[in-house]
Amino acid sequence: MTKALLLCLVSLPVMAQRPPAKIREYRQVHEHALLSEYVSLLSIPNIVGDTASDMRKNAEAVAEMMRRRGIQPRLLPGPTPDVPPVVFGEVKVPGATQTVVFYAHYDGQPVIPTAWAPGTAPFKPVLATNSIENGGTIVPFPKPGEAINPQHRLIARAASDDKAGIFAILAGYGALTKSGGKPTANLKFFFEGEEEVGSKHLADFLTNYRDLLAADLWVFCDGPVHQSGRKQVVFGCRGDVNLEIKVYGPRRPLHSGHYGNWAPNPGMALAQLLASMKDETGNVLVKGFYDDVIPLSESEKKAIAAIPFFDETIRQELGFNRPEGNARLAELITRPSLNVSGLQSAGVGRQAANVIPATATAALDLRLVPGNDPQRQQQKIVAHLRARGYYVTDREPTDQERLTYPMLARVTMQKGYRAQRTPLDLPIAQRVVKAVQSTATEPIVLQPMLGGSLPLYLFEEILNTNAIVTVPVVNSDNNQHGENENVRVQNLWDGIETLAAVMQL
């Protein structure tokens, strides 16, 4: 990579190329129709497994949005009839030599309707002056001819996550083609309906429709733009694997008076074990924990350094004084993590009793980065336990094991999955960066990887591609997964321009 390109990545200059005025004009003329179409889509319950929800109705509505724009949709059936279908579409562009697949998902997170603010409901979209959390009040939808305030929020489940992805992709395509433009690559559309339940059948879909899905690049439209409001392109995500460690004391909870000081306490043993795994600056002490990590490239390091610094703002909002690690958030999430996600032993508060508990359990989640293997990373934890004298089993200990081993732990390991990271300097990914930048007035943010996890490795493994980028469109304060989920109208409008530009990469 040349030095010039590096500079370009670190702080992308404002491009001369501006979004074709025609796309913006098209959107301005059709705002009411676009908003109305989106409100219809948001009105269809989309919680997988929920009785009021009909996933097929969602799929049909998405298919209808395609037809309206001249795309012939197909509902790809899953391995069993109860699996929500993938809505697939394809646009062949004469002369184009490359193919780009656009991914989004039409299912949403579960809802607790009673938790939603008065006047709102998960599947009855309303417009508000701001997010409910920031004091927004509900306003009527503008009548035809009235202006739509772009700062207003549309409030509904999946308004941001991730029907907004489907909207931006299809409305972007429509605005592009109906305003006289045309894509520069063949396009495919892949909208799944199980993302929020762990994309349980994604591997089946990728395997069963491998040929149909052949492409040079996958573009994911999911998640929010940067907290600063800048657009961003994301190149990967951490993997994840969960394990549980259960340590044993006496066979049953004991009277802490009659036996205290004599019977071994599993809560204290677990505390000592966990404390041995991390120092007080967040450095994991498990042997070899960082050994497999593929280091960040120079361009990735520079991209991270260029990300707007929001740590202080977030820290104050989250209410703590000192971060765990000695680096900025954007850098720390590129490292593997060992997180204590839960602790339990007997009871506390009203459930507290004066007992020596029989067991103590810690739930851990290990986030993985490129180079880490889920099984190998878990085995390092097991080796750590053994090095500290633990006998490790994967089931409840037998009477004989209890009497034989002074330190006894049951470790329950999960399958998990590995990280995925697209090289920042991959030429086709760089064309996405340029396309997105062309629609922005400020330098866009390049994230080498998200801290969270998505099963993007499946695309690498099954489809044999490492060209996967994420181009998010929604606002970061969208209350995704919570009550009163919202999307800012301007983010929908910006998303149309962003996605239209990517289709001309």
Next chain:
Amino acid sequence: MTKALLLCLVSLPVMAQRPPAKIREYRQVHEHALLSEYVSLLSIPNIVGDTASDMRKNAEAVAEMMRRRGIQPRLLPGPTPDVPPVVFGEVKVPGATQTVVFYAHYDGQPVIPTAWAPGTAPFKPVLATNSIENGGTIVPFPKPGEAINPQHRLIARAASDDKAGIFAILAGYGALTKSGGKPTANLKFFFEGEEEVGSKHLADFLTNYRDLLAADLWVFCDGPVHQSGRKQVVFGCRGDVNLEIKVYGPRRPLHSGHYGNWAPNPGMALAQLLASMKDETGNVLVKGFYDDVIPLSESEKKAIAAIPFFDETIRQELGFNRPEGNARLAELITRPSLNVSGLQSAGVGRQAANVIPATATAALDLRLVPGNDPQRQQQKIVAHLRARGYYVTDREPTDQERLTYPMLARVTMQKGYRAQRTPLDLPIAQRVVKAVQSTATEPIVLQPMLGGSLPLYLFEEILNTNAIVTVPVVNSDNNQHGENENVRVQNLWDGIETLAAVMQL
């Protein structure tokens, strides 16, 4: 204390003095009536606060048992009408110069009737060939004239804890006086009805009836004899105080992917904090933790050394390989303890989520020995937290505190109460020892203190006496507090002889 007396304490020789044959004969002749009277008492529900339970009926039944033996009972009212009365009685003995009060309680632990074995029920006493847990089967009550098998168990709530205490005291008194003997001291009887709910109004009773309760010695009849089956006399118990430590991470649970390695994890912080409090041989590292302890006297040490060694049997039954501390159980429970009685942070198992929890809580209980003060002992823990850099508060932290202090803990302290220990060589206590030994064929066990806690300090503080001993009668495998609670018939018969002897101390 002379060397001869010491030897006597360490291993009391079998006394020439045997239980007056007349008491045993009296019991043998009246076995059916005694058993029938006890079954009636056990048939009255006695759970404080339970709707099916009428505590006054229990008190009246106990009063009737007194009347049957020529004692005039009084029901001492508590501070409010809903407090179960204390059943009080008094026997003045011409020529006696000292007064002994006998304590037991007529209330029982809560029950879960569905957990009781088929054919049993908490308040429908049955007879079984053994404890249910050891394979006992239910047998009919013997008809008049049939022998009562003394190995059989009577199964009912409070069969052991602690209506057996009331039975042994009153039947012991009856057998003594009706077989021609007489007490050597003035006797008082104090049977309370709130022991299982923490003796909430005991201090009121002791204060309000201080003059009525004037005495030279209190004899408690509660708890089991030694696991070896030997009779025992207990000289005290540990005190107890509970506290909770809650440490703080971010204001709300965070996505462990987006923030893992950066946001501080309270579960790990709590583990590090707890681990700093104890080494791996059970030694508490909190500064000054053992400082206030009044050491055991030589006679107490020798008494402990003479207690039959049951540690290995219990350890195997409880299913662990290595005790926490480097001494025998009987000695370890004479030391203060720091026990982690509960841990909680977010969820584990099915409740586990990939979060950085907002808080983590540990429930601790500190058992106290003579010299420890509950508040001072808790303050040592607080000082330990401060020495490790924690800001300690006694309520939820404010926003300002969250942002100001890198380590933040809320400590909730309880009032608790201190230990009580009667000097082993107190002359009146030694007379109890001799009396109990006179009824036994094996050396009795002398326990300087129990590991558990009872508010015996109230007797010291309010009545200004340190002459308090416990003379238990029931079998140790009685399932006290659990389902299928039982008492071995022979323990009831032995209890009559033991208590009658103590009345002639």
